[in-house]
Amino acid sequence: xxxxxxxxxxxxxxxxxxxxxxxxxxxxxxxxxxxxxxxxxxxxxxxxxxxxxxxxxxxxxxxxxxxxxxxxxxxxxxxxxxxxxxxxxxxxxxxxxxxxxxxxxxxxxxxxxxxxxxxxxxxxxxxxxxxxxxxxxxxxxxxxxxxxxxxxxxxxxxxxxxxxxxxxxxxxxxxxxxxxxxxxxxxxxxxxxxxxxxxxxxxxxxxxxxxxxxxxxxxxxxxxxxxxxxxxxxxxxxxxxxxxxxxxx
Ligand SMILES: CC(C)(COP(=O)(O)OP(=O)(O)OC[C@H]1O[C@@H](n2cnc3c(N)ncnc32)[C@H](O)[C@@H]1OP(=O)(O)O)[C@@H](O)C(=O)NCCC(=O)NCCS
Numbered sequence: 001x002x003x004x005x006x007x008x009x010x011x012x013x014x015x016x017x018x019x020x021x022x023x024x025x026x027x028x029x030x031x032x033x034x035x036x037x038x039x040x041x042x043x044x045x046x047x048x049x050x051x052x053x054x055x056x057x058x059x060x061x062x063x064x065x066x067x068x069x070x071x072x073x074x075x076x077x078x079x080x081x082x083x084x085x086x087x088x089x090x091x092x093x094x095x096x097x098x099x100x101x102x103x104x105x106x107x108x109x110x111x112x113x114x115x116x117x118x119x120x121x122x123x124x125x126x127x128x129x130x131x132x133x134x135x136x137x138x139x140x141x142x143x144x145x146x147x148x149x150x151x152x153x154x155x156x157x158x159x160x161x162x163x164x165x166x167x168x169x170x171x172x173x174x175x176x177x178x179x180x181x182x183x184x185x186x187x188x189x190x191x192x193x194x195x196x197x198x199x200x201x202x203x204x205x206x207x208x209x210x211x212x213x214x215x216x217x218x219x220x221x222x223x224x225x226x227x228x229x230x231x232x233x234x235x236x237x238x239x240x241x242x243x244x245x246x247x248x249x
Contacts, residue, residue, distance in 0.1 A: 001039050030065070030082075030085040031066075031068065031083060033066050034062045034085060035070075035082065038198065042055075042160065050091060058072070068085045069090070070090040071092040074090045074091065074096070076090075076100045077098035078096070088107075089109060093108055094108040095121040097123045097142070098120050098124045098194070101128070105130050106134075107132075107135070108211035110135065111188075120137070123158065123203045124143070125184075126145070126146070127144075129147050129149070130148040134242060135151065141158030141159065143159045144161070144164070146163075147164070149165075150162055150164055157169075195233075
């Protein structure tokens with residue numbers, strides 16, 4: 001437990017240039033205080049005692065003092081930093097890997113639909129931005145960053161940047177992700193768009209082959225078929241789609 005507390009102190013000194021020394025961190029960093037109380041309540045929770053109430057009471061004390069609510073059952077790794085902290089909620093079956101950084105207002109919560117393991121698992125070195133919600137028994141891969149205010153409800157691979165509601169991967173390993181790339185389509189809305197685009201491709205193919213047939217018939221009769229032209233509005237829409245895909249027109 002002391003190794004954990006030492007690592008929690010060290011990470012604050014490493015990541016926050018405003019932290020001047022251990023005493024200041026001890027007295028003025030609610031994230032550190034809440035984690036230290038959690039280390040105690042987690043030990044009590046896992047001690048095998050039939051009564052879980054003391055652990056819950058300790059966790060409630062931490063919540064009253066710091067505004068950070070960590071269920072005693074949550075598993076928190078070494079060198080975790082909860083910056084500012086107010087409004088952070090970490091559920092009973094959540095797991096937070098070593099060196100994760102959580103800002104104020106983060107929820108690692110359940111969706112209310114599951115029993116048993118129902119909270120997220122964060123791998124090492126994950127950053128969750130202010131006010132972001134990570135919900136359900138999902139996995140967030142190592143080094144992933146979740147943008148402030150995002151709501152993540154599906155698994156996220158390692159080395160990603162996720163933003164928005166629902167959270168979408170915008171970067172993976174430093175590379176900007178095409179929002180319609182198949183591997184980066186975590187939500188139903190994007191799936192529907194992809195299906196519609198496939199239908200449009202099929203329909204355009206059918207129209208093209210009908211036009212070819214008509215042209216052949218017209219040529220056999222010695223007449224020509226007038227070409228269909230797309231108007232200004234259509235090319236503007238095409239440009240918008242290309243911009244959405246992050247491609248040059
Ligand atoms: C998500 C985050 C890590 C992205 O950082 P980044 O990799 O430098 O990304 P960029 O700033 O280049 O932004 C990339 C795109 O995502 C968008 N974006 C960034 N953060 C976003 C967020 N929280 N929600 C929605 N969109 C966001 C940007 O507008 C940009 O969009 P564009 O490409 O269409 O212009 C960062 O913006 C963030 O939210 N960090 C959390 C910080 C925090 O909580 N601080 C609290 C301090 S008290």
